[in-house]
Structure formats: structure tokens, C-alpha cells
Amino acid sequence: MGLGKGTGLGLATVYGIVQQNGGLINVYSEPGRGTTFKLYFPCHAGETAAAPAPRHEAFTSAGDETILFVEDEPLLLDVGQRLLTELGYRVLPAKGPREALRIAEQHTEEIHLLVTDVVMPDMNGRDLSGALHALRPGLKVLFMSGYTANVIAHHSVLEDGVHFIQKPFTRDGIAKAIRRALDQKHP
Numbered sequence: 001m002g003l004g005k006g007t008g009l010g011l012a013t014v015y016g017i018v019q020q021n022g023g024l025i026n027v028y029s030e031p032g033r034g035t036t037f038k039l040y041f042p043c044h045a046g047e048t049a050a051a052p053a054p055r056h057e058a059f060t061s062a063g064d065e066t067i068l069f070v071e072d073e074p075l076l077l078d079v080g081q082r083l084l085t086e087l088g089y090r091v092l093p094a095k096g097p098r099e100a101l102r103i104a105e106q107h108t109e110e111i112h113l114l115v116t117d118v119v120m121p122d123m124n125g126r127d128l129s130g131a132l133h134a135l136r137p138g139l140k141v142l143f144m145s146g147y148t149a150n151v152i153a154h155h156s157v158l159e160d161g162v163h164f165i166q167k168p169f170t171r172d173g174i175a176k177a178i179r180r181a182l183d184q185k186h187p
Helices: 007-018 076-085 095-107 125-135 148-156 170-184
Strands: 025-031 034-040 066-070 092-095 113-115 138-145 163-168
Touching: 007 025, 007 113, 066 076, 066 095, 066 125, 076 092, 076 148, 076 170, 092 095, 095 113, 095 125, 113 125, 138 170, 163 170
Parallel strands: 066 092, 066 113, 113 138, 138 163
Antiparallel strands: 025 034
């Protein structure tokens, strides 16, 4: 990917992780000299506790609905498709908004849920959702982003009450978020 062609997901993800852990980032930049990022985290002054044993409980509330999964990063699209398939869903992967619209127009069966990145080239997730609702009025939506929910809300991309999951997410986290979105009754 050439200069200026990235999505900014890397810095947004780092910012989200630092913020979620009570830290802060100090950035110093000087033209021709470079940029320095310093990450600060709260100090822990207690005894080191043993890490809890990892939980391997399977989330059992998966389903068999059809999900249109839109992600402009190829690696994340592949991982997301495999994860949702493992959870039992039928997945229609789309590399971006234009492909998602084409799939929605051509797919003859019901699409139950749109899972889409919020920030993408050409069209954001909210605009994609609006365009898809014109084609499929009952479509439910789950937005995802590497940017924090506060940053997304600040840019007026999401409205109150919209389903949202922060990237990176866990298998259990995405399974629960999808189930909540699918099980929500329309007003």
C-alpha cells in the first residue's frame, strides 16, 4: 500500500487499547526529523497475581442466519468470514461497500444482518447501511471499528442505540454482539 493509502486503523487500534487500559499517548513530531510516540500506562504497585486460567467455554448462542460481512482490510475480511462460519452463520463476504451493494442486489435469499466496518474508502458504514435498507428494509446492522466508540460517535457516524463492537474483538464478544443485534425486535 502506497504512501497516504492506509486507513489509519493501526494508530486507532493502539489508541483504543491504550485508552481502555487507562493510559495515554504523547506524540512529538518534527518535520524532517520524525515522530516519537510515548505510551504511558498506570503503574501497578501490588503483588503480581497469577494470570487466570484461560476460559475455553464455547458461546452457544450462535445461529444459522445469513450475514453480509463488509471489511475493506483483506486479512480481517478473511478472519471474520472464518470466525462467523465457525459460529454457524452463512457469510457473504464483501471487500467494501460497492461489493456489498452488488451482493445484496444479486443474493436471492434473505440477508439477516449487516456487519460492517464504519470507516472505509468510498462510503462509510452508516451510508452503506442506509443504501442497503432501501434494498432490504428489515436488515439488522452491527457496526465495527478500530476507532473507539467515543471517536466514532464524535464524528456522528453512529446514532444512539445502534449496535457497535470495538475492534479488535474476541470470538465470544462478536458472537454475543451478533446475537444481540439479530434478536432485537424492530420497533
